[in-house]
Amino acid sequence: MVIAWVFFRAADLGAALHVLKGMAGANGVSLPASLAFDPRFAWFADSGVLFKGLLTNSAAPAMEAFAWIGVLCLAVWVLPNTQQLARDFDPAYESVGAPTMLAGLRWNLSSRWATLSAIMLALGVLSLNRVSAFLYFQF
Helix, strand or coil, rough: HHHHHHHCCCHHHHHHHHHHHHCCCCCEECCCCHHCCCCCHHHHCCCECCCCCCCCCCCCCCHHHHHHHHHHHHHHHHHHCHHHHHHHHHCCCCCCCCCCCCCCCCCCHHHHHHHHHHHHHHHHHHHHHHHCCCCCCCC
């Protein structure tokens, strides 16, 4: 699916092939420059891996990005999903069990959940003024 999307989004065949080569690692591999001095990563340098930076298109340093990835992965693994939050209302065909962590967290008709929902709605509506490129702008 991801490979098909490259052809769907590319301006032409040459651009699509360039992106596919990059996805396959044909442009080389680069790790954060801070790891170049770590002896545990010396064998990477011997294998031809560059230490120019991992997130070259981001303003955030690599370690900050890794920290965010770790925090967000923890949230994905610990917090209940929407099916588990609404399990009292039978949101799925099959029985949905309680999450392994935070089992007491469930949606109900309360002022707390109404306030949280209103805040999320307000934030969503207020973010509508940002420019967002339409996905299918090439067609």
